[in-house]
Amino acid sequence: MAFDYDLFVIGGGSGGVRAARIAASEGGATVALAEESRMGGTCVIRGCVPKKLMVFASGYPDAVEDARAYGWDASIGGFDWPAFRGKLDRELDRLEAAYRSGLTSAGVEIFDERATVADAHTVALASGRKVTAKHILIATGGRPFVPDFPGCELAMSSDDVFQLESLPTSILVVGGGYIASEFACILHGLGVEVCQFYRGAQILRGFDDEARGHVASAMIDRGIHIKCGTDVIRLEKTERGVRAVTTDGSDQEFGAVLYATGRRPNTRGLGLEALGIELGRHGQIPVDGWSQTSVPSIYAVGDVTDRINLTPVAIREGHAFADTVFKGEPRQADHELVASAVFTQPELGSVGLSEEAAREQEPIEVYAAAFRPMQSLFAGRPDRVLMKLIVSQASRKVLGCHIVAPNAGEMIQLAAIAVKMGATKEDFDRTVAVHPTMAEELVTLRKPIRTA
CATH class of the missing domain: 3.30.390.30 (FAD/NAD-linked reductase, C-terminal dimerisation domain)
Structure with missing residues (x-):
């Protein structure tokens, strides 16, 4: 059977882009890639990169304070969020263009639209077109998870932070993972009064107990209000923001509420279940060490597999897939001792x-x-x-x-x-x-x- 492509990648994040580029440029494959949002995926557009730039921005008040202690006549004014956001948007545009350029230079055909899986070798595009491929790679990443509870529509997710028109004067961050804790520190550094709720006993579950306790103590010393063993029952709209009614019997008003309570694999509506691929509890795609699903022609890499949800891991998985399938160099991604x-x-x-x-x-x-x-x-x-x-x-x-x-x-x-x-x-x-x-x-x- 003749296929339209040797490989069709669904998802333009770090893992999918790496796999597509290596398969085309080094493996000699005919490759197409579909992305329904922006090229670069979570890390480049809604995660690691913009977040780290916000980390840098939030650290300057401390730097200026230290400068005074070291003898400098230094001062700092208010933070200009619109100016920062405008420059951030331009930087993300530049990175997205670089990702696109890398793909087109390698000979990858790009479809700027949603794609789903019609059968083991067929991809259905939102435009109505169907194309065939010898191999299909799912690299659709993850999406923020906000639980369903009264008033949940009043909460924003981590994706929304980068689109704020202005910073609130106060914010409630709900969650205890690294995304919640990072944004609590970032927003505090930018001058926002921050309260962080986590239903568990200590933030940063999964990390070394002594280390995460050290981080929590430092955050509290800096002025972040951390309340563990606390969860939100409901959110209510007020004239000045949002009121959170909590499990400890209290209620408090905030300018905004950010839910950073984990992410889920972005597999909804892809059509995988109809092919016999039984998704995991949170929608993750089960794969073997070669990133291959139960359907031999379909593979998956990155956060959508819920193995280790880190950008460098997705890149390693995508590269190993391309080496194995298109370069004749069998290689599995190494998931041991990932920093x-x-x-x-x-x-x-x-x-x-x-x-x-x-x-x-x-x-x-x-x-x-x-x-x-x-x-x-x-x-x-x-x-x-x-x-x-x-x-x-x-x-x-x-x-x-x-x-x-x-x-x-x-x-x-x-x-x-x-x-x-x-x-x-x-x-x-x-x-x-x-x-x-x-x-x-x-x-x-x-x-x-x-x-x-």
Whole structure:
């Protein structure tokens, strides 16, 4: 059977774009890609990139305060959100154009419309056209999840933050994950009064308990009101904003309410169930190590599979798929020891096992140090950083590394190389410290603070 394309990709995010480009430029495949929104997907348009630029913007008040402490005659005025947003929009336009250029240069045909799966080799476009492909790759990513409750239509999602016409004077952030915690810090840094509700016992579930407790304490010290064990019963519209009625019996009015209570795989209406692909509980597409579904011609990569929902992982999965199917180089994406960073203030960087997970696996030693870093200490701020290593008693391998500090994301990237290579605690000890730095603590931790 002759197909219109060797590969049809549904979704123009990081994973889909990488797969399409590699299959076309290096694999010699005829490739088409459909994207119903903007090219670049969640990371480029509604996630990592604009969020990190907002992180940078939100950090300047602290920088100016430190500058005064260091002797500079420095001051800062109000934050001009419209000016920032205009420049942000232009930057996202530039990045989207770069993604498009990369695809067209590789020979990929682009369809700016929604696409669904009609059968194992047929894609139906919103225009009514149907095309065939030997292989179909689903890379439609995820979407924000807002639970259904009275007044839920009054809440905005993380996608909506970037489209605000103006910043509210106060906001309730509901959720305890990294997206909620990051936006709580960002908006606080931009001058918004922030309250964060989370129904669990502590924010940043899934990360090392000591590290996430350190982040929460720092956020509270900065003036963010965190209320754990609290959830919203209903939201009510008021003249000045939104009133939240909560499970602890209180109610409070805010200028706006942001729900960051997780994301769901974006699989609604794709037509996969009709092909016999049984979706997971949250709509995720089950795949094997080769990113292949139960229908041999259909693959899926990225957040839509709900494996590890990080942009670099989606890119690795898309590249491995293209190498395997179109270049004759069988390769699976490696999901072991993937580092991550939470861009709160301070940041949290993590790779490997938490202390809690490690001690359930085997006997461990815990090395940690919490201290006031030189820069903020001199400036008179009470900030504290945390450096923590989890070590196997038997093999001496470093099983986990957790850093809470300014620029922890940059530090954990480098530490992840050593942990990925199987470095032992003694390898860390043999490494000469770079002084004076915060990160030198990682190689000067001599005695365990506890064993388990």
